[in-house]
Amino acid sequence: MYDIVIIGAGVTGCAVAYRLGQYAGRVAVVDQAHDVSAGASKANSGIVHAGYDAKAGTQKARLNVKGALIMEEYCRPLGVPYVRSGAMVLGFHEEDRATLEALYHNGLANGVKGCRLIGREEVLSMEPRLNPQVLLALDVPASALVSPYELTLALADSAAENGVQFLLGSRVTQLAYQQGAWQLTTPGGVLTARAVINCAGGDAGRLHNQISTRQVHIIARRGQYYLLDHNRPALFTRTIFQAPTKMGKGVLVTPTTHGNLLLGPTAEDIDDGADTITTRDGLKNVLEKARLTFPGVSLRQVITTFSGNRAHEAGGDFIIGAVEGAPEGAFEAIGIESPGLSAAPAIGDELGDLAALSLNLPKKTDYIAPTPLPKAFSAMDEDERRAAYQKDPDYGRIVCRCEQVTEAEVRRAIRRPVGATSLDGVKFRTRAGMGRCQSGFCSTRVMEILAEELGCGLPGITKSGGKSWVLSGGIGKADQDA
Amino acid sequence: MRDDRIPVDLLVVGAGPAGLAAAIAARKAGVTSLVVLEREDEQGGILNQCIHNGFGLHRFREELTGPEYAQRDIDEAQALELDIRTGTTVLDITPDKLVTAVSRERGIQVFAAKAVILAMGCRERPRGALAIPGSRPAGVFSAGTAQKLVNMAGYMPGKRVVILGSGDIGLIMARRMALQGAQVLACVELMPYSSGLNRNIVQCLQDYDIPLLLSHTVVDIHGRERLSGVTVAAVGEDRQPLPGTEKYLACDTLLLSVGLIPENELSLSAGVQLSPATQGPVVNNLFETNIKGVFACGNVLHVHDLVDYVSRESAQAGQAAADYLLGARPCFLRSRVCDGQGVRGTVPQLLDIPCEQTPETVELMFRPDRVYQNHHVTVRTPDEVLLSQRRMIFTPGEMAEVKLGPAMLEQARGKTITVEITKEKQA
Numbered sequence: 079m080y081d082i083v084i085i086g087a088g089v090t091g092c093a094v095a096y097r098l099g100q101y102a103g104r105v106a107v108v109d110q111a112h113d114v115s116a117g118a119s120k121a122n123s124g125i126v127h128a129g130y131d132a133k134a135g136t137q138k139a140r141l142n143v144k145g146a147l148i149m150e151e152y153c154r155p156l157g158v159p160y161v162r163s164g165a166m167v168l169g170f171h172e173e174d175r176a177t178l179e180a181l182y183h184n185g186l187a188n189g190v191k192g193c194r195l196i197g198r199e200e201v202l203s204m205e206p207r208l209n210p211q212v213l214l215a216l217d218v219p220a221s222a223l224v225s226p227y228e229l230t231l232a233l234a235d236s237a238a239e240n241g242v243q244f245l246l247g248s249r250v251t252q253l254a255y256q257q258g259a260w261q262l263t264t265p266g267g268v269l270t271a272r273a274v275i276n277c278a279g280g281d282a283g284r285l286h287n288q289i290s291t292r293q294v295h296i297i298a299r300r301g302q303y304y305l306l307d308h309n310r311p312a313l314f315t316r317t318i319f320q321a322p323t324k325m326g327k328g329v330l331v332t333p334t335t336h337g338n339l340l341l342g343p344t345a346e347d348i349d350d351g352a353d354t355i356t357t358r359d360g361l362k363n364v365l366e367k368a369r370l371t372f373p374g375v376s377l378r379q380v381i382t383t384f385s386g387n388r389a390h391e392a393g394g395d396f397i398i399g400a401v402e403g404a405p406e407g408a409f410e411a412i413g414i415e416s417p418g419l420s421a422a423p424a425i426g427d428e429l430g431d432l433a434a435l436s437l438n439l440p441k442k443t444d445y446i447a448p449t450p451l452p453k454a455f456s457a458m459d460e461d462e463r464r465a466a467y468q469k470d471p472d473y474g475r476i477v478c479r480c481e482q483v484t485e486a487e488v489r490r491a492i493r494r495p496v497g498a499t500s501l502d503g504v505k506f507r508t509r510a511g512m513g514r515c516q517s518g519f520c521s522t523r524v525m526e527i528l529a530e531e532l533g534c535g536l537p538g539i540t541k542s543g544g545k546s547w548v549l550s551g552g553i554g555k556a557d558q559d560a
Numbered sequence: 561m562r563d564d565r566i567p568v569d570l571l572v573v574g575a576g577p578a579g580l581a582a583a584i585a586a587r588k589a590g591v592t593s594l595v596v597l598e599r600e601d602e603q604g605g606i607l608n609q610c611i612h613n614g615f616g617l618h619r620f621r622e623e624l625t626g627p628e629y630a631q632r633d634i635d636e637a638q639a640l641e642l643d644i645r646t647g648t649t650v651l652d653i654t655p656d657k658l659v660t661a662v663s664r665e666r667g668i669q670v671f672a673a674k675a676v677i678l679a680m681g682c683r684e685r686p687r688g689a690l691a692i693p694g695s696r697p698a699g700v701f702s703a704g705t706a707q708k709l710v711n712m713a714g715y716m717p718g719k720r721v722v723i724l725g726s727g728d729i730g731l732i733m734a735r736r737m738a739l740q741g742a743q744v745l746a747c748v749e750l751m752p753y754s755s756g757l758n759r760n761i762v763q764c765l766q767d768y769d770i771p772l773l774l775s776h777t778v779v780d781i782h783g784r785e786r787l788s789g790v791t792v793a794a795v796g797e798d799r800q801p802l803p804g805t806e807k808y809l810a811c812d813t814l815l816l817s818v819g820l821i822p823e824n825e826l827s828l829s830a831g832v833q834l835s836p837a838t839q840g841p842v843v844n845n846l847f848e849t850n851i852k853g854v855f856a857c858g859n860v861l862h863v864h865d866l867v868d869y870v871s872r873e874s875a876q877a878g879q880a881a882a883d884y885l886l887g888a889r890p891c892f893l894r895s896r897v898c899d900g901q902g903v904r905g906t907v908p909q910l911l912d913i914p915c916e917q918t919p920e921t922v923e924l925m926f927r928p929d930r931v932y933q934n935h936h937v938t939v940r941t942p943d944e945v946l947l948s949q950r951r952m953i954f955t956p957g958e959m960a961e962v963k964l965g966p967a968m969l970e971q972a973r974g975k976t977i978t979v980e981i982t983k984e985k986q987a
Contacts, residue, residue, distance in 0.1 A: 304691070358693045358779065382688025384696065460660065460668060467667040474664035476599065476649035480825075485664075514825075516686035518702040522713055536715055541698035546785040548698050549715040550812070553740055 080104045082433055083262055083271040085250050085285060087114035089226060089419055090411045091277035092233035093426025094433075099240030101430075101439040106271075107234070107242060108264065110249035110281070112543020113503050114496055115230035117279050119419070120506060121354065121386025122301070123343065124334055125317055127417040128165065128220035130185025130193055137396040139188045141421035141428075149224060152423040156232040157450025158225060159335035165221030165317035166201065168371060169214045174321040178216045181321075185218075192219040207313055209373050221317055225335045226419050227506045228451065231496065233426075236448035238495035245269075247543055250278075253285045255405040273407035273433050280351030280389045282412050291403035294412055295392040298351030301343025302360040303386075304368070306379040307514050308337035318371050329367040331375075336509065341368040341375065343386070354385045381514050388415035398425060399432065409433050452490075454509070456482040477527070478520040480513025488524060492531040499532065501525065502542040521548075564670065569593035569885050571659050571673035573650050573826065576605020577867050578858020578874040579679035580633035585878030586677075587640045591885055595671065596642060597661050599649040603637070604630030605681055606704070607867065609711045612732055614759070618868035629867060650680075655831035655851055675853040675881045678827055678841065679874065682859040684729070685819040692724075694781030697788075703729040703817040710736055718813025722790050723747040724778045726754035726761070728865065728957075730817020735764035737815075744770045745809050748792055750777045750799055753931050755819075755957045757865060778814065779806065787812050820863045830854055837905040838862040844894070844910040845922045847877035848884070855881050862907045862925065865959050869925075890914040893974035897924060900938075900980025902954075904929050911969065911977065919969040925961045928954035928981055937962050938986045941975040948986040 082098060084091045087109035098105045111117065129143035153160040169178050178195055185193045194217050201215045202208060238244060245264075252263035253274065262269040276285050283296030312333055320328025332340050344360045361383055368375055391397060391413025401408040409432060411425050418425075455463060455473060466473040472486035491498045491507035498504045501511065504524050511517030511524065525539045525548065532538070540546045570591050572583045575598035583596045602608055607615070610626030617623060620632070637644060648663035659671040684702040699718055701709075706717045707729060721737050723730045726749040734744045747765055752775050754761055765772050773792065779801045780791035794805040822840040824832070832841045833850045840861040841849040847857050857877035858870045883889060892912040899906050906926040913919050924939070932954040939946045939962060946968045954960055962979065964972070 305688070352784070353695075355695045356691075356693045361691055361693065377691075378689075380689055380691060382686070383691045383693075460670070463662070464668050467662070471664050471667070474662050474667050475647070476651075476662060479599065479649065482649075482651060514686075515683045516688050518684050518686055518705045521705060522708055526713075536713065540785075542785070544785045546698040548717065549709065550718050552715050553710065 079259065080106050080269065080271040081437055081439060082273045082275060083108055083260070083269055084275045084277055085262070086277035086279055086282070087111070087234065087244065087246065088117050088119040088277065088279050089115065089230045089233070089422045090279070090414050090425055091275070092230045092237065093422045094275055094277060094430045095237035095242045096233040097426045097430025098434060099237040099242055100441055100445050101434040102442045103434070103437065103439040105242045106245055106269070107237070108245040108248050108250055108262065108269065110247070112247040112500065113498070114234040114244065114246070115227040115506065116542070118386045118388055119230045120227040121303070121384050122226055122416070122419060123330060123332060123340060124223055124226050125165070125332060125419070126222035126224050127420045128185065128193070128218045129188045129190045129417070129420070130181050130216070130218060132188065132417060134184055134187035137398055138417060138421070141396060141398065141424045142417040143188050143190060145421040145424035146220065146222070148423050149222065149420065153224060153229065155448045155450060156229070156236065157452070158229045158232050161223040161335050163221065163223045163316050163333060165218040165319060166205065167216040167218065167319040167321055168201070168208070168212050169321045170211060170370070171213065174323065175214060177321045177323070178214065181216055190218070190220055193217065205314055205316060205318065207372060207374060208318065209371060223317070223333065223335045224419065229422070231507055232448065232451055234496040235494050239446050239449070240442065244496050250285065253288045255289065255408070260407060272437055273409065275429060275433055276401070276408070276410040276412070279414065280387055282389060282410065283391070286401065286410060286412060289404045289408055290401050294397065296351070296413065297390045297392060298348050298387040299390045299415065300346045300348050300354070300360070300385050300387050302356050302364055303340055303342030303384055304361065304364055304380055305382050305384065306339040306341070307381050309339070312337055313339055314372070320367070320371060328370070329364055331368055331371045338381070339379070341365070348387070351387050351389070354387060356383045356385050360385070382516060389413060390415045396421070398429065407436065455484045455487060477523050478508070478510035478513060480515050481509040483508045483510040485527065488527050489531060492528060498528070500540045500542050500546070501528070501548065504528065562670070565658065565672040566669060568595050568671050568673050570675045570677065570881055571671050572596040572677045572679055573653070573659070574598060574605065574679035574681060575603040575644050575646065576679065576681050576858065577607060577630065577633060577870050578681065578860070579677065580637055581871040581874035582677045582679055582857055582878035582881070583642050583644070584633065584636055584640060585875040586882045587642060589879050589882030589886070591882045594643065596644040597648045597650055598644060598646045601647050603634050603644060603646060609704070609708050610732070611711050612736070615867050618866065619871055633871070650826055653826050653830040657830070657853060675855065675885050676830070677877055677881055678832070678854065678856040678860050679858050680823045680826060680860045682820040682822045682863050684816070685821055687816055690818060692778055692781055695783055697781070697783040697786050699783065699787030699812050700781065700814045700816070703727070703733045703815045706733055706815050707736065710740065716740060716742065719743065720745065720811040721813040721815060722778070722792070722809055722811045723815045723817060725749060725816055725818035726756045726772060727817035727819065728756045728760050730815060731756045731760040731764040733815055733817070734770050735768055738768045738770065744768070745811055746771045746773050746792070748773045748776045748778060750795060751775070753955060753957070757957060777801065781814065787814055790814055820859065822860045822863060824860060827856065827860070832856070835905070835909060837899060838907060840907070842909045843907065844912045845908050846880035846912065847873070847908065848880060853884055862905055865957070869959070890917055895972050895975055895977050897977045897979065899926065900978040902929055902932060902981030903979045906979050911972070913969045913973040915973070918966045921966065922964045922969060923961050924964065924979055925959050926979055927956050927959055929956065931955045932981055936982045936985050938980050938982045939964065940978050940986070941972050943975070944971065945986045946972060946977070948982065950985065954981060
């Protein structure tokens with residue numbers, strides 16, 4: 079029997095787990111995916127929204143602003159990349175002025191500091207590659223960038239170091255309250271808990287509706303993106319939004335914390351929330367709209383395309399707290415679409431505390447503070463690299479040439495508290511395979527290291543767990559070895 | 561400068577066929593202070609995984625496998641006692657030729673080089689660069705990655721295979737997978753012609769009854785965890801898919817052979833100017849880039865079809881680097897070489913033609929923009945036609961070349977030179 083089981087190992091679930099790591103209690107996180115951060119948390123814009131957009135008075139507005147304010151401090155002890163980049167919302171027509179003014183006033187109402195409306199010349203002096211037809215912009219200096227999957231992975235590690243168990247590759251099919259405890263049915267057996275916290279993203283509605291008399295309706299909203307290679311110097315330093323118009327919300331052009339450029343997302347309501355395909359029309363749409371912001375975008379720079387599904391609740395707001403219409407001990411975070419990443423620190427703290435207090439869990443006396451992620455070899459200067467090599471000669475071995483990831487970093491990614499068990503697991507923890515060759519050169523070496531560290535043969539290695547096998551078998555002698 | 565910089569006259573980045581040929585030529589021309597850095601554990605570059613034959617026909621008049629071809633250069637380098645450091649990745653090159661490298665044996669080392677030869681080769685275009693829609697399951701590989709898995713690691717990436725693109729590596733892998741018992745359903749090519757060598761189409765596809773679908777492409781990728789199939793469609797003249805022609809092919813593996821990109825990230829860090837046409841450095845006839853003392857050769861300069869020509873070009877670059885170091889450089893006038901009608905990516909882009917001595921013959925290499933039969937390659941200055949030679953066929957899959965002799969070079973000295981494909985012989 080667990081005290082608390084969190085369903086969902088995305089950024090929300092992991093932020094809750096991180097908070098609960100401070101309390102004495104038996105806590106587990108369960109997720110159907112084979113790794114943490116496998117859903118929307120790995121496929122979003124990576125933006126810490128300042129909070130001018132969410133409608134004043136909503137949970138979205140409150141938690142966004144609260145989360146954004148603490149995000150930098152939240153990331154620091156974890157060693158997670160955070161960049162106070164700033165943002166702009168562009169207007170191209172006179173009628174956009176009213177829209178931007180409304181956003182400005184909404185920001186004021188939400189308590190966002192530093193926003194101002196600026197004219198074309200200033201806009202272009204700040205971001206020279208923008209479409210010169212821009213008329214005006216809302217400047218948002220409080221906007222920032224965070225690496226969403228690195229944040230999620232770091233939260234999971236710290237939680238695990240403090241005793242939270244991660245039960246991955248395990249889908250909760252049925253959630254029910256029986257004999258005074260919560261029963262979670264999974265393919266591997268039934269988990270029991272005194273309290274559950276539903277942070278299941280796109281799947282959260284299904285679980286909610288199993289236990290509550292008040293139904294929710296989650297709509298999977300697909301967002302497709304282009305990812306471009308990094309450039310020195312950066313093409314843009316800020317996140318560039320477009321003012322929403324009658325024609326739609328527009329797409330953003332933003333740097334990532336690693337200096338790549340991201341274009342997207344679309345917003346398409348789809349039936350199957352697990353389906354993260356890209357489509358010809360969707361990508362075309364992104365490109366056309368992105369060209370309005372950045373006419374010089376070059377497809378030669380495209381590294382990959384991807385999509386992620388946001389969990390939009392029909393009511394439009396986040397639903398946070400104890401589950402209404404359900405027995406005691408059920409908590410949830412439902413409808414966590416944008417600005418869910420920005421709000422994650424606030425949601426994690428509030429929901430974690432709420433659940434812990436409901437069970438009277440005491441604070442731990444032996445809490446282990448997070449170990450910050452070490453600086454990436456690619457980001458080190460010469461002396462730091464020499465020092466890293468002195469400590470571990472595996473820093474002398476480059477595995478991924480595109481992102482300059484060393485063997486020491488790949489091995490560490492596998493040995494982390496919630497370690498990588500697949501090629502994608504290594505990729506999201508180290509960036510090996512995330513660069514311009516998209517793992518063409520490094521995947522065989524990463525597979526060898528994974529096989530060594532996990533103590534399995536090469537054919538046992540997968541792309542992302544489950545049936546995502548990479549090799550169908552050996553040839554000749556290797557076949558007999560396999 | 562920090563006192564831990566390692567002085568060296570010539571630093572060669574890469575010990576594939578280009579780097580080896582360049583280093584051997586430079587050593588033979590008298591360069592003694594010379595270091596070659598290679599990121600892999602073995603010398604020989606991509607040849608090591610090319611276990612099929614057909615290499616060396618031009619250079620050695622023999623049919624060698626990739627490893628055999630590489631071994632000839634490796635042996636010669638060893639006989640010349642070249643300092644070749646494997647397992648060493650170059651991290652950065654500055655415009656003043658400080659070269660930072662790292663290896664497990666030696667850690668971080670920074671070389672202060674007087675001359676640098678860039679010989680890093682090329683990489684394959686990945687799926688993402690094509691933005692093929694669909695899901696992103698396991699089972700989508702670049703052809704070269706699959707080749708490495710099969711030939712180096714000894715494992716098969718799958719059993720039912722579709723190949724997108726008819727580049728040479730894709731064709732070679734179609735045969736390799738078939739020989740290994742996989743079912744190769746089709747080789748799908750966007751263009752109305754293959755970008756691979758004709759001999760490979762015959763020997764790798766036709767001999768194994770593998771259909772080549774020209775003017776087709778993959779429009780959708782299916783499968784959540786592992787690839788379950790692809791949708792193939794015909795394309796029109798605008799290369800856009802034709803609605804109604806879609807066909808589903810159930811397969812577990814998609815290999816991509818959709819182009820090679822010269823790997824020039826280090827060149828950019830050194831301040832080297834790149835050509836949009838070749839995606840490689842802009843060089844003169846001595847293979848020198850815009851950064852004095854920095855040379856480029858092989859597939860990092862422009863993607864070749866045959867290693868024989870990589871070796872030839874790289875030996876010239878090695879000789880030129882030696883001349884640069886040893887101070888043998890005459891005065892010259894510069895001519896610019898432009899791509900004319902039907903021509904793409906002519907290398908070299910600049911000709912530095914000596915003023916006071918007879919110039920040596922220069923080979924211009926280029927690719928036609930499509931297939932031409934019985935056309936002429938014409939080289940002209942604004943004032944006159946230097947030459948106009950008839951060729952039976954031009955095809956984008958095979959690099960074309962044209963030689964400019966000393967007399968033509970003297971005529972062209974200091975002028976803009978245009979290379980073009982013309983239907984009629986020009987006079």
